[in-house]
Amino acid sequence: MDKSFEASNFIEEIIIKDLQDGRFNYVQTRFPPEPNGYLHIGHAKAIVINFEIAKKFGGKCNLRFDDTNPTKENIDYINAIIDDVKWLGYDFGDKVYYASDYFDEMYELAKKLIEKGKAYVCNQSTEEIRRNRGTLTQPGIDSPYRNRSIEENLDLFEKMKNGEFKEGECVLRAKIDMSHPNLNMRDPVMYRIIKTPHHRTKGKWCIYPTYDWAHGLEDSIEKVTHSLCTLEFEDHRILYDWFLDELGVFHPRQIEFARLNLTYTVLSKRKLLHLVENGYVNGWDDPRMPTIKGLKRRGFTRDSIVDFIKTIGVTKSNSIVDYALLEHCARQDLNKKAKRAMVVQDPIKLIIENYPDDKVEYLEAVNNPEDESYGKRLVSFSKELFIERNDFAIDPPKGFYRLKVGQEVRLVFAYYVVCTGYETDENGNVVTVRCTYDPNSKGGWSLDARKVKGTIHWVNAKDYLDIELRIYDKLFLKENPEETEEEKDFTSNLNPNSLVIKFAKAEKSLLEAKDFENFQFLRLGYFCKDPDSTKNHLIFNKTVDLKDSYSKILKKS
RNA sequence: UGGGGUGUAGCCAAGCGGUAAGGCAGGGGACUUUGGAUCCCCGAUUCGGAGGUUCGAAUCCUCCCACCCCAGCCA
Numbered sequence: 001m002d003k004s005f006e007a008s009n010f011i012e013e014i015i016i017k018d019l020q021d022g023r024f025n026y027v028q029t030r031f032p033p034e035p036n037g038y039l040h041i042g043h044a045k046a047i048v049i050n051f052e053i054a055k056k057f058g059g060k061c062n063l064r065f066d067d068t069n070p071t072k073e074n075i076d077y078i079n080a081i082i083d084d085v086k087w088l089g090y091d092f093g094d095k096v097y098y099a100s101d102y103f104d105e106m107y108e109l110a111k112k113l114i115e116k117g118k119a120y121v122c123n124q125s126t127e128e129i130r131r132n133r134g135t136l137t138q139p140g141i142d143s144p145y146r147n148r149s150i151e152e153n154l155d156l157f158e159k160m161k162n163g164e165f166k167e168g169e170c171v172l173r174a175k176i177d178m179s180h181p182n183l184n185m186r187d188p189v190m191y192r193i194i195k196t197p198h199h200r201t202k203g204k205w206c207i208y209p210t211y212d213w214a215h216g217l218e219d220s221i222e223k224v225t226h227s228l229c230t231l232e233f234e235d236h237r238i239l240y241d242w243f244l245d246e247l248g249v250f251h252p253r254q255i256e257f258a259r260l261n262l263t264y265t266v267l268s269k270r271k272l273l274h275l276v277e278n279g280y281v282n283g284w285d286d287p288r289m290p291t292i293k294g295l296k297r298r299g300f301t302r303d304s305i306v307d308f309i310k311t312i313g314v315t316k317s318n319s320i321v322d323y324a325l326l327e328h329c330a331r332q333d334l335n336k337k338a339k340r341a342m343v344v345q346d347p348i349k350l351i352i353e354n355y356p357d358d359k360v361e362y363l364e365a366v367n368n369p370e371d372e373s374y375g376k377r378l379v380s381f382s383k384e385l386f387i388e389r390n391d392f393a394i395d396p397p398k399g400f401y402r403l404k405v406g407q408e409v410r411l412v413f414a415y416y417v418v419c420t421g422y423e424t425d426e427n428g429n430v431v432t433v434r435c436t437y438d439p440n441s442k443g444g445w446s447l448d449a450r451k452v453k454g455t456i457h458w459v460n461a462k463d464y465l466d467i468e469l470r471i472y473d474k475l476f477l478k479e480n481p482e483e484t485e486e487e488k489d490f491t492s493n494l495n496p497n498s499l500v501i502k503f504a505k506a507e508k509s510l511l512e513a514k515d516f517e518n519f520q521f522l523r524l525g526y527f528c529k530d531p532d533s534t535k536n537h538l539i540f541n542k543t544v545d546l547k548d549s550y551s552k553i554l555k556k557s
Numbered sequence: 558u559g560g561g562g563u564g565u566a567g568c569c570a571a572g573c574g575g576u577a578a579g580g581c582a583g584g585g586g587a588c589u590u591u592g593g594a595u596c597c598c599c600g601a602u603u604c605g606g607a608g609g610u611u612c613g614a615a616u617c618c619u620c621c622c623a624c625c626c627c628a629g630c631c632a
Binding site: 140183452546 | 558559560561562563564567568569570571573580581582589590591592593594624625626627628629630631632
């Protein structure tokens with residue numbers, strides 16, 4: 001490997017050095033989720049890091065399920081995770097790896113450790129083990145079973161495997177050092193008895209390896225060179241190394257990086273599960289959830305998520321990334337890719353007094369001003385249109401470019417109109433706005449090059465679609481949802497307005513929208529078609545707003 | 558008071574002994590058939606603090622401070 005690489009983060013620096021020093025002559029990584037929950041954006045960070053590093057150094061990245069605990073795992077999670085990794089655009093070469101495929105090998109290796117006098121069967125109860133582990137400042141106490149003979153340990157371990165003991169009756173422990181300053185080294189448990197059938201190995205095993213024992217072996221067996229994990233495993237590395245060294249097997253290097261935290265969101269499986277189980281959201285794929293499935297349904301594209309992860313960088317410092325950066329990445333991608341369409345979310349009628357009563361015109365509209373290849377479409381236009389309620393004002397503040405009596409605006413892709421009046425209902429609410437149009441401004445241009453400051457969108461009131469808009473906002477009100485009043489939990493910070501449903505008027509082209517397809521509804525924001533839609537009832541989820549500099553101007557005045 | 562880590566702008570983050578990149582957010586302006594997009598311009602005399610080494614320190618040394626993780630037969 002004589003290609004020269006440039007490191008873009010500290011992990012790549014280490015990898016490059018390992019390559020130069022000859023510690024490894026290739027690079028291989030892995031993404032090792034436990035199939036006990038859905039993937040969220042925090043996992044996306046691990047996925048992107050692992051797969052991108054493999055790609056960069058010409059190696060591969062295994063998708064490996066760390067399925068060592070049958071009481072928490074199931075096949076549905078496996079399928080969902082496979083789905084999500086694929087959706088993110090990563091190719092793991094058709095082969096999916098499972099820790100459970102290595103159970104036989106691990107068992108043999110455990111026997112080897114026993115034979116070396118480095119592991120023993122311990123009959124202390126969970127409580128006794130805990131008590132004898134000592135504390136952060138006090139050393140632990142040796143187990144009374146610590147010095148059993150190798151033969152006895154081998155025999156007992158086999159009986160454990162054969163199901164001759166009850167759950168909790170005994171465990172296999174590594175024999176290291178009960179007074180080690182690092183708690184993980186105080187004779188850690190390697191195997192425990194679990195009589196729950198495993199989703200893959202079924203009833204074959206009743207002993208299961210713990211993370212510390214299993215993980216390094218999984219990496220070693222797969223010949224992973226760089227085992228990338230999060231910071232909380234930093235003080236497990238000494239154990240990871242110990243097992244591999246004692247066994248004398250292929251020895252990957254574990255490197256830890258900081259997990260992702262995002263403002264206004266929670267990213268713990270436990271809390272996410274709580275939100276789902278208590279109905280605070282409508283399932284794991286609720287568009288407000290930070291799960292991959294939620295983000296997808298919200299309208300985030302894979303490219304925007306990958307870009308986001310690449311933008312935040314990889315370091316060892318605990319950090320909380322601003323949610324606004326994720327939104328920025330979404331806008332950046334969607335601006336280039338989303339088809340434009342016109343939707344009026346809070347309609348009032350606009351009547352063009354001098355437009356022929358029965359005339360219908362089909363006007364050309366640009367599908368994406370950022371990319372000509374998206375082409376044009378025809379949008380129908382008539383005497384009666386819907387426009388946004390807030391695009392008309394009786395007595396607007398200064399700097400209001402939209403409709404007010406006497407002011408001219410452009411109906412995008414259509415004509416210039418001058419507002420001539422308005423009508424209100426008995427409560428004083430505006431119901432209809434009247435105007436006249438300039439027949440010579442078709443397409444939205446005029447020959448005299450007269451300046452029209454405001455451009456507004458519209459929908460033909462004689463030819464439109466009723467659609468549902470699900471307007472999503474942040475799930476939590478506080479940047480840090482954990483910051484609560486006493487006696488309250490994070491759900492007290494839930495945003496009661498995180499979902500607002502609106503019924504809107506839309507141009508008919510939306511009939512052809514596909515599930516999850518992204519759109520920019522002109523001047524409203526980015527939306528994507530929700531799979532709950534039916535042929536007669538289209539639903540669009542708001543992904544993110546368009547940037548709005550008018551609101552700033554409003555605030556100032 | 559044990560062990561493992563981290564501290565550079567409001568938020569991320571480069572920097573690796575030669576005089577503080579970039580992105581987001583924020584502010585100002587130009588332009589615009591989306592008040593979108595785009596384009597300019599504005600931020601740290603200082604890198605958690607204090608000493609020291611050096612011609613020169615965010616980078617090296619010492620001490621101190623703050624914060625995070627660890628006492629599952631979870632991962």
